[in-house]
Each structure stands twice: as C-alpha cells, then as structure tokens.
Amino acid sequence: MSKHLLEVKNLRIEFPTRRGLLTAIDDVSFHIDEGEVLGVVGESGAGKSLTGAAIIGLLEPPGRVAGGEIIMNGRRIDNLGYEEMRKIRGREIGAIFQDPLTSLNPLYTVGRQLTETIMTHTDMTPTKARERAIELLTEVGIPAPEKRVDQYPHQFSGGMRQRVVIALALCVNPKLVVADEPTTALDVSIQAQIIALLKKLCRDHGTAVMLVTHDMGVIAETADRVAVMYAGRIAEVGPVRQVVKQAKHPYTEGLMGSIPMIGHTGEKLQQIEGSMPRLTNIPTGCAFNPRCPKAFDRCFKERPNTIDVDGTEVACWLYDKEAAHV
Numbered sequence: 001m002s003k004h005l006l007e008v009k010n011l012r013i014e015f016p017t018r019r020g021l022l023t024a025i026d027d028v029s030f031h032i033d034e035g036e037v038l039g040v041v042g043e044s045g046a047g048k049s050l051t052g053a054a055i056i057g058l059l060e061p062p063g064r065v066a067g068g069e070i071i072m073n074g075r076r077i078d079n080l081g082y083e084e085m086r087k088i089r090g091r092e093i094g095a096i097f098q099d100p101l102t103s104l105n106p107l108y109t110v111g112r113q114l115t116e117t118i119m120t121h122t123d124m125t126p127t128k129a130r131e132r133a134i135e136l137l138t139e140v141g142i143p144a145p146e147k148r149v150d151q152y153p154h155q156f157s158g159g160m161r162q163r164v165v166i167a168l169a170l171c172v173n174p175k176l177v178v179a180d181e182p183t184t185a186l187d188v189s190i191q192a193q194i195i196a197l198l199k200k201l202c203r204d205h206g207t208a209v210m211l212v213t214h215d216m217g218v219i220a221e222t223a224d225r226v227a228v229m230y231a232g233r234i235a236e237v238g239p240v241r242q243v244v245k246q247a248k249h250p251y252t253e254g255l256m257g258s259i260p261m262i263g264h265t266g267e268k269l270q271q272i273e274g275s276m277p278r279l280t281n282i283p284t285g286c287a288f289n290p291r292c293p294k295a296f297d298r299c300f301k302e303r304p305n306t307i308d309v310d311g312t313e314v315a316c317w318l319y320d321k322e323a324a325h326v
C-alpha cells in the first residue's frame with residue numbers, strides 16, 4: 001500500500017463539448033506526503049485549479065475525471081458519491097479558495113458556520129463547538145474573537161475573512177488542505193501574512209497543503225516540493241531547492257527566470273516568448289515545443305513522459321539518456 005498521504009495517478013479530466021471531447025488534464029501524476037507543502041505553479045489555464053477541484057471532489061460538470069485515480073490515505077476517492085465525498089471534504093481534506101466569500105455563507109455568523117462544520121464532523125456539543133470556534137479564531141489571529149464570533153462575513157475585511165476561511169478549513173484537523181491561490185484576491189500588503197499564517201498553522205497541525213500560486217517567491221519560501229504544470233500536464237515535479245535553483249525542464253527554467261531577484265529590483269523580468277496552446281490545439285509531441293529554445297526533432301513527434309532525474313521528475317526528452325545513446 002502506498003505510504004503517500006495523497007496520490008494522484010495518471011489523472012485525466014475531460015469536458016464534452018459540441019466539437020468533441022476536450023482533454024484538460026492529461027496523465028497527471030504526483031503525490032503529497034503527510035505534513036508536506038506541495039506548491040503547484042504554471043501559467044493561467046495550465047490545469048492547476050481543475051486538478052485541485054478533482055481532489056476535493058468539486059469538479060464542476062460537465063467536467064469529469066475520465067481516467068486515472070486519486071488515492072487519499074490509501075483509499076480511492078475519485079469514484080465516490082456526493083455524500084461520501086462531502087464527508088471526506090472537511091474531515092480529511094479542507095479547501096481554501098481565492099475569494100473567501102465562496103467559502104462563507106453571507107447569511108450566517110462566522111461562529112455558526114464554524115460550529116456547524118465542527119458538529120457535522122465531530123460529536124462535540126454546541127457549547128464545546130462554540131468554544132472551539134473561538135479558539136480557532138484566536139489561532140488564526142482574529143482580534144476580539146469572543147465578539148467577532150457573532151458577526152457576519154461582511155463585517156470582516158478581506159484578509160480577516162480569509163483567516164476565517166483558514167479556520168474553517170482547519171477546524172476538524174484535516175490531513176490535507178487544498179489552497180487555490182488563497183491570497184490572489186487580497187491586498188498585496190497582507191498576502192505574505194496570510195501565507196505565513198497558513199504555513200505556520202499547517203506545520204503546527206501536521207497538515208499537508210497543496211498550494212496553488214502564481215508567486216514563485218511564495219513557492220520558494222513555503223513549499224517542500226513543487227509541481228510545474230503546462231497545458232494540462234506535469235512538466236516537472238521535485239524538491240523545491242532543485243526545481244527553483246536548478247530547473248531541469250526548459251519551461252521551468254523560463255518560469256524561474258521570471259522571479260524578481262532581491263536586490264535586483266531594476267532588472268527586467270525574463271519572459272517566455274509565445275503563449276500556452278489552447279486545449280483544442282495542443283501540438284503533437286511535447287506540448288511546449290513551439291516555445292522551447294531547446295526543442296529538437298523528437299520533441300515534435302513523441303510526447304515525453306516524466307523521467308526521474310536526481311529525484312526530480314521531468315517530462316522532457318533532453319533527459320532521456322537511453323535515447324541519447326541511439
């Protein structure tokens with residue numbers, strides 16, 4: 001049996017459209033270990049959110065998991081019914097989205113939302129659950145929690161609201177939290193605080209995190225491992241130090257070139273020329289070939305699968321040593 005907390009194996013997500021099936025996620029595999037932070041990066045449309053949504057069982061129809069498996073704690077969860085998945089969501093997997101208001105009900109006080117979630121997933125009494133809610137609000141850094149617990153989401157600022165969402169995601173101690181760009185909608189000045197809070201809480205509770213972000217700086221500081229996605233596929237996945245400092249996939253190299261260096265504020269950011277292909281127009285062979293400065297014949301004919309290179313998985317023909325001997 002797998003020792004990984006979460007294992008995504010050969011995941012494929014499809015959308016039926018009038019012009020046929022669109023494959024949005026194609027053969028994506030990665031894992032997350034207990035207590036680990038996996039950063040997920042890649043440009044807009046790469047498939048980060050769809051992958052996260054599939055894990056928490058909130059893929060919106062007509063999108064569907066058409067292949068592969070998602071295994072949480074040794075149990076397959078991609079084929080569960082709505083009710084079973086609802087139990088897992090919350091108890092085993094928490095979710096944090098970009099906009100805190102998608103997770104909060106505007107008509108309920110934050111205390112009610114926290115206590116209801118706690119009571120759904122545990123056998124705490126209402127009094128105990130309320131005490132726990134106040135404790136959680138304290139833990140996520142909300143001032144005057146005894147008073148705030150009876151207030152409504154609109155009475156909180158954006159940053160404070162996202163703190164409530166973090167409390168809600170962690171309230172029954174899930175093993176994994178899927179955080180999809182948790183700070184993108186917030187004021188730049190408070191983004192770092194929220195990331196630091198998430199990181200600290202998850203470390204304190206031993207919670208693993210799948211952290212989707214566009215911010216390579218956040219990845220470098222927060223993640224243990226990084227998955228780089230491109231056009232619905234994994235380009236590279238490995239330990240953060242290796243991926244950030246010695247990127248192997250040419251796409252990752254391009255992405256890393258776009259991190260502003262501390263002390264080099266005037267430096268122009270490197271851009272990867274061109275744009276990611278549409279799902280209807282993914283080139284044959286390596287999906288990155290039209291933009292790749294290192295592309296060679298094989299890249300236009302065959303699609304590379306991931307290969308282990310010093311502990312990093314890389315989907316690039318440059319690393320296929322066997323073929324290099326041919």
Ligand SMILES: Nc1ncnc2c1ncn2[C@@H]1O[C@H](COP(=O)(O)OP(=O)(O)OP(=O)(O)O)[C@@H](O)[C@H]1O
Pocket residue numbers: 015022024042043044045046047048049050051061062063279
């Ligand atoms: N309902 C849908 N029907 C058809 N295609 C869809 C649908 N939802 C998403 N897609 C496509 O799936 C691809 C992946 O989308 P996804 O939202 O996962 O990207 P992302 O990496 O999260 O991007 P972003 O950084 O902008 O959030 C995109 O090309 C998108 O157009």
Ligand code: SF4
Pocket residue numbers: 249250251286287288289292293294295296299304315316317318
């Ligand atoms: S497989 Fe070829 S085109 Fe794709 S990233 Fe590697 S070198 Fe570039």
Ligand SMILES: [Mg+2]
Pocket residue numbers: 048049050180
């Ligand atoms: Mg997204």
